[in-house]
Amino acid sequence: MLRVAVPNKGALAEKAAQMLREAGYRQRTDAKDLVCRDEPNDIEFFYLRPKDIATYVGSGDLDVGITGRDLLIDSGAPAEEVVDLDFGRATFRFAARPEDVDDVRELGGHRIATAYPGLVERHLAVLGVKADVIRLDGAVENAIRLGVADVVADVVETGTTLRQAGLVVFGEPLLRSSAVLVRRTDAPAHPQSEQLLRRLHGVLVARRYVMLAYDVPAGLLDRASSLTPGIESPTVSPLHREGWVAVQAMVLSDDVHRIMDELYDLGARAILVTNIHACRL
Ligand SMILES: Nc1ncnc2c1ncn2[C@@H]1O[C@H](COP(=O)(O)OP(=O)(O)OP(=O)(O)O)[C@@H](O)[C@H]1O
Ligand SMILES: O=P(O)(O)OC[C@H]1O[C@H](OP(=O)(O)OP(=O)(O)O)[C@H](O)[C@@H]1O
Ligand SMILES: [Mg+2]
The missing domain is CATH 3.40.190.10 (Periplasmic binding protein-like II)
Incomplete structure (x- = not known):
């Protein structure tokens, strides 16, 4: 069972728990609980002072933890940052x-x-x-x-x-x-920790990107695709209307309005944006 340290109070606590919930993990419902087991995911969360988290992880008593980069460096513990969680800046x-x-x-x-x-x-x-x-x-x-x-x-x-x-x-x-996921330096690979990392990465992507869908004349597809290249490549499907195609691609939410304007000017229509709830890339 993977043992994970989570801030129990302060500036990082609520946002860390929210991110873990979005990643599909069970979190405590009472702020006085100090442990929460999530059996189906084979993972256990320990709620600790953010200042102590790098110490527990560095000593190997807990496998990974969420804390601040400043607190990690301050601790001097043999733990390293695995991913920037993009909150608590x-x-x-x-x-x-x-x-x-x-x-x-x-x-x-x-x-x-x-x-x-x-x-x-x-x-x-x-x-x-x-x-x-x-x-x-x-x-x-x-x-x-x-x-x-x-x-x-x-x-x-x-x-x-x-x-x-x-x-x-x-x-x-x-x-x-900012808040970061930390693990012990040279920690051996752990399947649940790889899963946690993939899920957190999925939350980060789902928060940063939206799904854009639009219809465009086939002759303009190359120019439209260069505005919406997606992650691998846009999905293109035929439309019943001759000479038109439907396109779907992920775009950064910060850019979406500029891209919609440019697509509209190019001749795309029925341009729709939807939120991404979760993803694995
Ligand atoms: N407005 C903020 N005030 C304090 N810390 C913040 C703020 N925004 C982000 N943080 C981050 O939160 C972490 C500190 O959290 P917190 O304030 O809960 O710890 P603490 O000050 O050690 O605890 P406490 O204040 O409860 O004794 C640091 O990583 C810090 O960079
Ligand atoms: O720039 P600001 O938005 O004002 O935030 C920073 C302040 O908040 C934190 O204090 P905290 O509330 O954690 O109290 P503490 O000093 O007791 O840790 C930090 O230590 C600063 O004092
Ligand atoms: Mg403080």
Whole structure:
């Protein structure tokens, strides 16, 4: 039975569970449950603090897990990213009162408060900066107000928390993070883990693509196909109406309106878009 770590609360929890549900797995119905077995799929989910997930996976106690890229790097655990799950996007940044510090070259000798000391210390080593890293559990923005630190290094999504604390980011982001599936480095192949990966990939594709169908005069098929090449190639079927064909192809949902306009201008008609519920490519 595959053992999978899932965030039990916080920014990643609900979206991780939703993605697993879309991939056809059973998920807990009570937020207080810490384990959920899905017998038909031979898989068991353990709900854990996102910060601990890379540690459980790195030690081999759990086979795979969903956590943030920033938390994976912070842990230093022997685990690796398998796939970017395309949610929980955030940057990890330095911030301070602009009159105190506004450049990474000024970091040396300052006190940096963070809940991600592993990530920050590794980054400072790369920059060749010696600073005092102060380990806190959360609400690190308050450390400056309370005189405990001069700089914070923290997750920034909308920037609202920093703005409300009168802090301003500086330098390039240390990292661009998002939710990722992780497994132990050099983990042996496991059939259920390959299945999980294929299903999650199917969800990612189903979320990014739509199915486009249209009718077009056969003489315009080559030009229409170049607008909708699909993944392998578009499906083309004869129409009862002489000289016309029906075409079906997957297109990126971000592009679909531009493509529909171009197909219409070319002479295609009955252009229909449908959502993809699930897929295996
Ligand atoms: N707006 C956000 N705030 C915090 N974390 C976010 C946000 N958006 C995405 N994330 C990601 O979520 C993960 C952190 O999750 P979470 O906030 O649940 O953990 P935590 O801060 O360690 O836990 P807690 O705040 O409950 O003590 C990180 O990977 C982070 O990059
Ligand atoms: O840029 P924003 O959209 O404001 O989001 C980022 C903030 O949210 C997180 O805090 P969280 O709510 O997880 O509390 P914590 O500091 O206790 O972890 C993070 O640590 C930042 O403080
Ligand atoms: Mg948090």
